Amino acid sequence: MTTAAAREPREERPGDSWIVALLFALAFGYDTVEAVANLQQLPLLYLGNAIEGATPWWLLYAGIALPVLLFAAALWVGRRMRLVPKAGVLLVALGVSAQLSLLAEQLARQIALTALGG
Amino acid sequence: MRGGRGTAASAGKLDPMNRDEDALHWEGDDELDRLSVVDAADEADGAAEPGASAPVVREARHRGPLGWLMLVLAVAATAGWVVILVANPVQQPSLVALAMYQLGELLAVLTPLLWWFVVDRVAPLPRRALWWLAGLVVTAPWPLVAGVLA
Numbered sequence: 001m002t003t004a005a006a007r008e009p010r011e012e013r014p015g016d017s018w019i020v021a022l023l024f025a026l027a028f029g030y031d032t033v034e035a036v037a038n039l040q041q042l043p044l045l046y047l048g049n050a051i052e053g054a055t056p057w058w059l060l061y062a063g064i065a066l067p068v069l070l071f072a073a074a075l076w077v078g079r080r081m082r083l084v085p086k087a088g089v090l091l092v093a094l095g096v097s098a099q100l101s102l103l104a105e106q107l108a109r110q111i112a113l114t115a116l117g118g
Numbered sequence: 119m120r121g122g123r124g125t126a127a128s129a130g131k132l133d134p135m136n137r138d139e140d141a142l143h144w145e146g147d148d149e150l151d152r153l154s155v156v157d158a159a160d161e162a163d164g165a166a167e168p169g170a171s172a173p174v175v176r177e178a179r180h181r182g183p184l185g186w187l188m189l190v191l192a193v194a195a196t197a198g199w200v201v202i203l204v205a206n207p208v209q210q211p212s213l214v215a216l217a218m219y220q221l222g223e224l225l226a227v228l229t230p231l232l233w234w235f236v237v238d239r240v241a242p243l244p245r246r247a248l249w250w251l252a253g254l255v256v257t258a259p260w261p262l263v264a265g266v267l268a
Contacts, residue, residue: 030218081240088236095229096256098222102202106261 016083021075024090028071031097035063042108046115054115056108063104067097181238188234188250195230198259203227205265230257 039060046055074093078086181189203223210216233253241249 031222085236085240088232088240091225092229092233092236095225095232098226099199099229099257099260101222102206102226103261103264105206106202106264110264 012083017086020083020087020090024074024087024094025071027094028067028097031067031094031101032064034101035060035067038063038104046112049112049116051112051115054111056111059104059107059111063101066100070094070097070100179238179243184247184250185238188254191254192230192234192257195254195257195259196227198262199227199230202259202261202265206261233257 042060043052043055046052070093071090074090078089081089203226206223208216208219210219230253233256234250237246237249237253
């Protein structure tokens with residue numbers, strides 16, 4: 001009983017960090033897949049509106065790179081942390097990835113509207 | 119005689135009490151015990167090292183005026199993201215894609231507050247202000263700014 005009580009707050013194994021990192025890798029991977037789909041489909045949308053010259057390639061490639069970079073940065077920041085703080089850092093990074101995805105969407109919309117207006 | 123029984127118990131295969139203990143014993147528990155010792159040593163190191171995460175032991179973390187100001191700004195950023203999402207038209211090809219998109223939107227809205235909270239709980243005290251300022255810049259409602267400037 002005493003041993004169990006003493007051990008209770010430390011039920012953390014080295015593998016737990018890897019499992020959490022793997023789960024977050026799936027979420028960041030989903031963001032990357034979405035960005036790749038955008039890279040395939042958005043140029044067609046611009047082509048359909050005859051504004052293919054205004055296709056924001058830099059934005060599309062940045063959209064693919066950013067989730068990977070954010071995941072790596074979160075792992076680096078949380079490398080010496082315990083499980084829960086590490087998961088918190090990864091969750092914040094995932095949120096930033098979602099915010100940047102929305103920003104990219106807004107910028108792509110603005111670029112298309114500017115090209116159509118000009 | 120006593121010594122002989124002790125030897126049999128330490129062999130552990132025939133003693134029913136030991137079988138019960140075996141049933142409650144998980145593979146890797148020994149490693150866990152060793153890990154606790156390593157963690158205690160890490161904590162002792164971490165107290166002296168500014169790059170280490172906060173120790174588990176609860177301590178008074180005074181926020182000060184800067185902390186509360188940053189919280190107010192994080193709430194303002196969250197409100198900005200709510201405005202963005204209300205104005206954002208959503209078109210997704212499937213129900214799953216729509217659910218994932220809206221989950222991402224929810225996460226985007228909560229991120230300024232999440233950043234503030236994680237920094238408050240995790241960041242070492244000397245670097246906390248720097249991380250809060252970084253969060254203020256990174257999680258600002260930039261699509262709103264991009265929309266206004268366009």
